[in-house]
Amino acid sequence: MDVQLSPADEAFRGEIRAFLDASLTDGLRDAARKRTSLWQDIESSMAWQRILHAQGWAAPDWPVEYGGTGWSLVQRYIFAQECVRAEAPALIPMSLRMCGPMLIGYGTEAQKARYLPRILSGTDIWCQGYSEPSSGSDLASLQTRAEADGDDYIVNGTKIWTSYAQHANMMFALVRTKTEGKKQEGISFLLIDMTSPGITVRPIINIAGVHELNQVFFEDVRVPIANRVGQENDGWTVAKYLLEFERFSMGSVELRRNLGRIGKLAEKTAANGMRLMDDPDFKRQFKALEINATMLEASEQRVLANLSAGKPPGPVSSALNIQNAETLQAVDMLGVEALGYYANPYQPEALELGTNRPPVGPEDGISFVPMYLSNRMKSIAGGSSEIQRNIVAKAILRL
DSSP states (O other), X not given: OOOXXXXXXHHXXXXXXXXXXXXXXXXXXXXXXXXXSSSOOHXXXXXXXXXXXXXXXXXXXXXXXXXXXXXXXXXXXXXXXXXXXXXXXXXXXXXXXXXXXHHHHHOOXXXXXXXXXXXXXXXXXXXXEOOBTTBSSSGGXXXXXXXXXXXXXXXXXXXXXXTTTTTOSEEEEEEEOOOSSOGGGGEEEEEEETTSTTEEEEEEEOTTSOEEEEEEEEEEEEEEGGGEESSTTBHHHHHHHHHHHHHOOOHHHHHHHHHHHHHHHHHSBOTTSOBGGGSXXXXXXXXXXXXXXXXXXXXXXXXXXXXXXXXXXXXXXXXXXXXXXXXXXXXXXXXXXXXXXXXXXXXGGGGSXXXXXXXXXXXXXXXXXXXXXXXGGGGTTTXXXXXXXXXXXXXXXXX
């Protein structure tokens, strides 16, 4: 997308580049290049967040009064572009991109005062307690119970597919507080301290061999009623609001980075004396994905314009989620194709940060296969593509 920048915006880009060049260490850049799943490793992600927080740039999309930057739409986009260009580590989204905006929209003044500064600084790391073993796409059927007892709720049940619960000290969760009536009308939204007695976290290792998912068990866990967001039995309203932020992300920026890596690999001359980019079928796929990335970028700009006006992303975030997930998976597939027979070796040691073990095959492609495997879940996580299409049909197309 060719965005015409003013001289002031170009000067802003120069400021961002200077900061990134001065602040990003070789270790942080190496961690970004070796990211093999949806989430960045926790150590480098939090190290980068602390650097951004010290600069006042940890949450560009937040209102200024809560720690945002006050940047314009174009400036926020420039920042996202330049972070990718400079190979900055990704930030863990559950805290800054999901819990923070939710609290700004629905939290009490006491909750905002306590949690927002701790989210910005990285003092609190959040995970999301939504899905359950029998409640995934039909989230409203969840069964984890919270029963009032004095000033507390007592929580019993389990959550599954909980990303980074092994690192989190806080969870925002949906619990059932009423069984009568419509399923959605008996759900409340709680903020749960993960260090509370009665919580057990068990790992789930994904197909790429990465531990990012968990199952969390609650046995008579006490949660203060003051930690409820919104009214009792109205948690579904809060959850839908938060999901709009979960489903919206600047996916086009990462797509362009991944396509750039694939393009560099495809431009190199192979052993047979040919360049992969000279193959008509490969080039057609590559150019089609570049077009898709440009289309996604244009759609993201419209949502960013809403955010700049103080509006939530809205149901269009579901359409973007579909487009982002399916394009990302196609890009991953093309990256594996570009590797050829170098996609076969299993070499987790070469992906370790600080390793001196050289990879088998091109170093630029070391993360292609793990990313391909991990990103198969992109069309399921946060609501499957089928569910997202239903939301688009009802909320946008009025079908």
